[in-house]
Amino acid sequence: MPKYDPAEIEPKWQSFWEEKGMFKTPQYSELPKYYMLVMFPYPSGTMHVGHVKNYVIGDAVARYKRMCGYNVLHPFGYDAFGLPAENAAIERKIHPHDWTMKNINTIRGQIKKLGISYDWDREVITCVEPYYKWTEWVFLKLYEAGLAYKKKAAVNWCPKCMTSLANEQVKDGKCERCDTPVTIKHLEQWFFKITDYAERLLKNLDKLTGWPEHVKTMQRNWIGESKGARIRFKVDGSEMQIEVFTTRPDTLWGVTFMALAPESPLVEQLVLPELHRELEKFLEKVGQQDRFRRGAADVEKEGFFTGRYVINPVNGERVPIYVANYVLMEYGTGAVMGVPAHDQRDYEFASKYSIPIRQVIKPAQDVVAGKAYDGPGLMINSGELTGTPVPEGMEKVLSWLEEKGLGKRAVQYKLRDWLISRQRYWGAPIPIVYCDHCGIVPVPEKDLPVKLPYNVEFLPTGQSPLMLSDEFRKTTCPKCGRPALRDADTMDTFVDSSWYFLRYVNPLLNDAPFIKKDVDYWLPVDQYVGGVEHAILHLLYSRFITMVLHDLGYLSFDEPFENLFTQGMIYKDGAKMSKSKGNVVSPDDMVEKYGADTLRLYILFMGPPEKDAEWNDSGIEGVHRFIKKAWTLIDQIISMPDRENGQLTQQEKELRRKLHSSLKKITQDMEGGFKFNTAISSLMELTNTVSDYMEKIPQENWNISVLKEFAEKFLLMISPFAPHFAEELWHRMGKNTSIMKEKWPVYDPDALIVEETEIAVQVNGKIRDRIKVPVDAGQDEVLKLALSSERVRKFVDGEPKKVLYVPNRLLNIVL
RNA sequence: GCGAGAGUGGCGGAACUGGCAGACGCGCUGGACUUAGAAUCCAGUGGGUGAUGAAUCCGUGUGGGUUCAAGUCCCACCUCUCGCACCA
Numbered sequence: 001m002p003k004y005d006p007a008e009i010e011p012k013w014q015s016f017w018e019e020k021g022m023f024k025t026p027q028y029s030e031l032p033k034y035y036m037l038v039m040f041p042y043p044s045g046t047m048h049v050g051h052v053k054n055y056v057i058g059d060a061v062a063r064y065k066r067m068c069g070y071n072v073l074h075p076f077g078y079d080a081f082g083l084p085a086e087n088a089a090i091e092r093k094i095h096p097h098d099w100t101m102k103n104i105n106t107i108r109g110q111i112k113k114l115g116i117s118y119d120w121d122r123e124v125i126t127c128v129e130p131y132y133k134w135t136e137w138v139f140l141k142l143y144e145a146g147l148a149y150k151k152k153a154a155v156n157w158c159p160k161c162m163t164s165l166a167n168e169q170v171k172d173g174k175c176e177r178c179d180t181p182v183t184i185k186h187l188e189q190w191f192f193k194i195t196d197y198a199e200r201l202l203k204n205l206d207k208l209t210g211w212p213e214h215v216k217t218m219q220r221n222w223i224g225e226s227k228g229a230r231i232r233f234k235v236d237g238s239e240m241q242i243e244v245f246t247t248r249p250d251t252l253w254g255v256t257f258m259a260l261a262p263e264s265p266l267v268e269q270l271v272l273p274e275l276h277r278e279l280e281k282f283l284e285k286v287g288q289q290d291r292f293r294r295g296a297a298d299v300e301k302e303g304f305f306t307g308r309y310v311i312n313p314v315n316g317e318r319v320p321i322y323v324a325n326y327v328l329m330e331y332g333t334g335a336v337m338g339v340p341a342h343d344q345r346d347y348e349f350a351s352k353y354s355i356p357i358r359q360v361i362k363p364a365q366d367v368v369a370g371k372a373y374d375g376p377g378l379m380i381n382s383g384e385l386t387g388t389p390v391p392e393g394m395e396k397v398l399s400w401l402e403e404k405g406l407g408k409r410a411v412q413y414k415l416r417d418w419l420i421s422r423q424r425y426w427g428a429p430i431p432i433v434y435c436d437h438c439g440i441v442p443v444p445e446k447d448l449p450v451k452l453p454y455n456v457e458f459l460p461t462g463q464s465p466l467m468l469s470d471e472f473r474k475t476t477c478p479k480c481g482r483p484a485l486r487d488a489d490t491m492d493t494f495v496d497s498s499w500y501f502l503r504y505v506n507p508l509l510n511d512a513p514f515i516k517k518d519v520d521y522w523l524p525v526d527q528y529v530g531g532v533e534h535a536i537l538h539l540l541y542s543r544f545i546t547m548v549l550h551d552l553g554y555l556s557f558d559e560p561f562e563n564l565f566t567q568g569m570i571y572k573d574g575a576k577m578s579k580s581k582g583n584v585v586s587p588d589d590m591v592e593k594y595g596a597d598t599l600r601l602y603i604l605f606m607g608p609p610e611k612d613a614e615w616n617d618s619g620i621e622g623v624h625r626f627i628k629k630a631w632t633l634i635d636q637i638i639s640m641p642d643r644e645n646g647q648l649t650q651q652e653k654e655l656r657r658k659l660h661s662s663l664k665k666i667t668q669d670m671e672g673g674f675k676f677n678t679a680i681s682s683l684m685e686l687t688n689t690v691s692d693y694m695e696k697i698p699q700e701n702w703n704i705s706v707l708k709e710f711a712e713k714f715l716l717m718i719s720p721f722a723p724h725f726a727e728e729l730w731h732r733m734g735k736n737t738s739i740m741k742e743k744w745p746v747y748d749p750d751a752l753i754v755e756e757t758e759i760a761v762q763v764n765g766k767i768r769d770r771i772k773v774p775v776d777a778g779q780d781e782v783l784k785l786a787l788s789s790e791r792v793r794k795f796v797d798g799e800p801k802k803v804l805y806v807p808n809r810l811l812n813i814v815l
Numbered sequence: 816g817c818g819a820g821a822g823u824g825g826c827g828g829a830a831c832u833g834g835c836a837g838a839c840g841c842g843c844u845g846g847a848c849u850u851a852g853a854a855u856c857c858a859g860u861g862g863g864u865g866a867u868g869a870a871u872c873c874g875u876g877u878g879g880g881u882u883c884a885a886g887u888c889c890c891a892c893c894u895c896u897c898g899c900a901c902c903a
Contacts, residue, residue: 214819214898221818221899228903246903259903299901331902338903344816345901414902535898605840607828612896616827622840625855632855668831678829681839688839695856760835765884767835804883810834814883 004631006595009728014115016727022740023117025073027518034070035522036062037501037561039530039538040077040124043103044084047110048577049585049603049615050570056603057567057674058529059116063720064670066117067744073522074117075504077124078104081132082493083161083177086426090459096426097454100127110587114596115723117740122507126496131503132428133449134513135496138545139431141552143442147193148420150440154263155419157185162460163423164189166492167416168222168537176537189421190430190489194544198223198413200558201543210563212610218535224414229398230333231407233258233310235270236318242266242310245332245412248342248374249401250394252314253382254360256350257338259303259324262286264334267323272307279304279323286325301326301349313406314397315383324349332412340372347372361390418541420492425458425465427490435477435484444478450486464488497538498545501525501560520556528561531569539564565674568612570603577615585615597722598624604676604721627725630687633694634714637707638733645703652703653754655693659710660751662686666717667747676721683718686710708733713745761786762812763795779805786811 017023038058041051055076062074080100089099104125111118124131142148155164158175164187169176194201202223205216228247235242242258260267262283271279282304302325309318319338326345327336340350340357350357363377379385379393388396401407421430429450431443443450453472458465466472466488477484499513505522506514542560550558569576572583590599602623606613648656662682669675669682690710694702711733719726719739730739754775759782761769769791773782783803786792792813802814 217819218898224899224902226902244903248903301901326901326903328902336903343903345903348901412902532897605827611821611828614827616841618841619827626840628855677827678839681829684839758835762835762884765882770835802883804834806834810884812834812883 002635004628004725006597006724007592010113010115010591010596010724013724013727014112017115017117017738017740018120020738022738023074023119024121025075025119026071028521029071031069031071033073033522033526034062034065035073035525035527036065037074037504037525037528038076039528039534040079040497040500041107042082042084043078043080043100043107044088045103045579046106047587048570049587049590049599050577052110052114052587052599053567053570053603053609054529054531055111055114055116056600057565057609057676058527059114059600060604060676060720061527061529061674062117063723063740064744066740067716067720067742069743073122073504074119075122075124075507076111076116076118076120077500077504078107078126079493079497079500080104080125080127081427081490081496083163083422083424083426086424086458087161087178089426095454096458097127100426113591114587114600117723122504124500124503124507126428126493126500127426129449129451130508130510131500132452132496134503135428135491135499136431136443136448136450137445137513138495138499138549139428139491140442140445140448141554142192142548143432145548145552147196147548148190149193150188150190152186152188153191153419154184155187155189156182157187158182161424162462164419164421166419166494168418168494168540169492187421189419190432190487191417191419192495192544194418194541195413195415197544197547198225198415199411200547201415201540202413204543204547204559208559208561208564211561212564212566215532215535215539215564215566219540222415222536222540226412226414228410228412229401229407230410231313231337231401233313233337235321236309236311238308240266240269242321242335243333244335244337245410246337248339248394249397249407250379250382250385250390251339251342251360252312252337252397253379253385254339254341254358255312255317255319255337256340256356256358257319257346257353258310258321259327259336259338259346259349260306260321261327261329261334262323262325263329264323264327266335267306270306270308270321275305275307279306282323286323299325301345301352303349303353305353313401313404320355322349322353330416331414342372342374344372344374418492418544420495421489422492423462423464424460424490425452425456427493428452428496429466429472430487430489430491432487433475433477433484434487435480435482437482438477438479438484441477441479441484447478452490464490466490494537494541495545498541499549501528501542502549502555516554516556523555524557524560524562527563527565529565529567532566535566565610567609568607570606570613570615572615574614590620594620594624595627595724597725598627601627601680601721605680607677609674609676626684626687627722629691630683630714630718631725631729633687633691634711634729635732636694637704637711638729640702640704640707642708643704645705648703648706651693651697652706653751655689655703655706655710656748656751657754658686658689659706659713660747660749663713663717663745663747664752667744670720679717680721683714686714715739716742716745757808759808760810761789761792762810763792764814765812766795768792768795775808777807779803779811782811783813786813 036058038054062072066072085100086096089096156170157164158180160178160180170182174181202225226247229249230243230245232241232243303322306321308321338346340346341359342361360381361377362380363373363375376390379388385393398409429452431450433441435441453469456465456469473485475484475486502514502519505518546560547558549555575581577584602620605623665682666679669679715726715730726739756772757775758770758772760767769789771785773785800813804812
């Protein structure tokens with residue numbers, strides 16, 4: 001009997017699958033399509049088992065769906081441009097291109113050793129010309145649609161990466177990639193107008209029923225919709241007006257001051273001349289406050305009185321205008337009406353500067369003093385509306401304002417436009433030319449790609465490296481032909497990854513990014529698998545770009561991902577795996593030690609795949625024991641010559657029942673969504689049952705045909721998880737087709753039928769005995785059987801008050 | 816503070832619409848095989864009382880409740896994880 005030797009069988013089947021082109025996906029087929037997508041990796045190093053988890057999950061689904069009769073698209077690629085790879089390359093004094101390509105080769109090799117069934121003909125690499133040409137095209141399309149624009153703005157700047165960053169790439173005031181505190185720079189940069197899609201991005205979330213709730217919540221929070229009103233206040237003694245946004249127009253009567261953001265252009269215009277010098281001092285002080293620190297609730301409120309007043313439109317009151325550090329220029333109008341009684345921030349501010357605090361909402365119960373009250377109640381001190389309950393009053397105020405032309409209903413979002421310019425080398429060039437005569441000129445589509453030159457001093461200096469390359473920068477204006485300069489910035493990596501799932505459909509196409517008919521056939525993605533860390537970055541950007549391309553007529557769908565699954569991370573010694581911590585588990589080492597199938601099985605068996613899991617060296621040992629045991633068992637079974645058996649004995653029936661109930665259960669686990677851990681435990685149970693049978697029954701009495709039925713179905717069921725193992729034994733069984741081409745087995749309902757079943761007998765809700773009863777026996781019969789049990793009778797004293805019977809499960813005798 | 820999710824043996828985790836808590840795996844204990852180890856196999860393994868048996872009680876974060884029956888439903892609370900957080 002040959003030993004289980006993955007080192008021998010795994011490479012053999014990997015070449016077999018490759019030579020026969022078994023992973024290739026036909027572009028069209030009679031079969032229903034299924035697009036199984038995993039988030040492609042940054043090739044910034046080698047992979048650890050945490051990355052592998054994503055691909056193993058995807059492969060299990062892809063292989064299962066193929067067996068269920070789908071035409072499955074299961075592609076792979078590399079998010080190859082961008083900071084992570086570039087920073088790593090610089091650290092090693094290697095050119096980012098060379099470093100990236102080297103890593104891609106390594107990763108591809110690592111994945112091939114795992115037997116993941118990717119259609120390698122469709123591999124996509126974002127940093128090669130045939131790809132980034134079309135990333136540039138995406139930019140042009142947005143530009144043409146007025147959705148890409150350039151403006152000078154205060155932008156997030158990472159001093160270490162020496163580039164600007166999108167809001168989404170700043171976490172807790174730090175650079176998402178390197179954790180360096182982010183500062184502010186005033187730069188002229190390109191933005192994508194994602195805010196135009198804020199409402200749609202939010203609304204569509206309700207349609208995405210196949211997305212986890214927490215991801216949708218995160219996106220909702222990020223988009224941050226607030227409904228309220230924009231209201232204009234007249235400046236006293238002037239024609240000027242100040243507009244504010246508020247969610248609480250019902251508290252208008254409680255306004256006792258007005259506050260402007262320090263950056264507001266109104267500040268200069270309004271301040272009394274004699275206060276100018278003092279204002280300068282104040283602005284300087286506030287300007288030094290870190291923008292992200294300023295945005296924290298525990299920062300002391302600071303204000304400056306401009307000496308001017310506004311008139312409250314509802315009651316004609318004159319209230320002072322302040323400049324306040326807690327008012328943000330980027331949100332709303334950069335001006336806030338101060339209602340200290342009903343807003344905590346206004347309350348703190350008013351207390352500090354002795355501004356009156358006037359209550360205009362009366363809560364149903366007394367509330368804590370020293371705090372603003374922002375709950376429901378009755379309007380008071382509010383003129384005609386005094387006595388009106390809040391929701392109704394809100395409507396009345398809004399109508400009144402609109403009638404008088406003083407304000408209007410408004411929706412405000414937190415989402416800002418997407419800053420896509422990066423002052424770095426390793427990215428897709430922005431296809432824009434600056435001409436002294438024609439101004440900003442887009443590069444015509446026929447001239448794409450604007451090539452990223454290889455020989456450039458790429459070290460980050462804070463200035464775009466491409467600025468230093470005359471060869472790159474100097475060009476002629478596409479419009480007038482005079483000398484002109486190219487934009488020297490490159491695009492954010494997230495632009496590359498916001499459309500890659502479309503490119504897999506026609507990866508080799510030269511004259512277009514994709515073919516509409518093909519994309520409409522394959523998309524939306526049926527199942528997307530990846531990490532939660534992309535909940536708002538990649539997943540929001542991809543949705544946005546898809547909507548834009550849809551609106552421009554390039555796509556027939558406006559949401560790219562129908563179902564999303566976010567897998568948990570793998571930890572080691574309580575921490576994320578990282579080279580610096582030295583707790584990395586390499587898939588190569590595991591493949592060498594146990595084989596790819598064991599690694600795949602273990603990753604899926606660790607726990608529910610959406611949860612984080614701790615890597616355990618003896619855990620993988622246990623799975624390895626299981627696969628060896630199954631190997632020995634099946635190898636033994638398939639070497640037995642067939643023989644006739646008569647009627648099935650009781651044990652043989654039991655065995656078949658276990659087989660078919662496992663099949664039913666595992667199918668449910670696969671269909672019910674990603675319950676690989678329990679599916680594999682069912683395979684283990686089944687193996688144990690068969691092994692017990694073979695041990696207890698003398699060999700000459702074994703029912704070979706039942707055992708062979710087990711072997712065949714078992715191999716089919718395990719093949720999405722452990723494909724090499726399954727393929728090898730499948731062929732040893734004498735089959736000459738690949739197990740990949742087989743149908744997922746269907747359980748035999750007849751095999752599940754039993755004559756007798758065990759039920760629990762309770763007395764007053766407590767289990768007292770377990771008895772065997774005929775299946776579907778009536779209550780009377782079961783009760784009679786139960787009462788004949790000594791253990792039950794002991795507790796039954798007198799007539800039962802009530803008897804409850806759950807057929808085939810449980811009988812409860814209540815006294 | 817707001818929002819989302821989770822608390823089950825020594826550990827990872829099972830448990831369908833309320834119906835036998837702890838499947839499966841790890842670990843541990845004892846045993847077989849072996850000169851020995853590795854590997855493999857067998858038995859046991861939530862806690863208590865009891866004698867190792869029979870038996871019996873307690874047990875799913877805490878406290879209440881609904882129910883014949885609660886890990887599962889309801890109310891209150893505690894703890895942890897994640898996300899957001901001066902967004903007017």
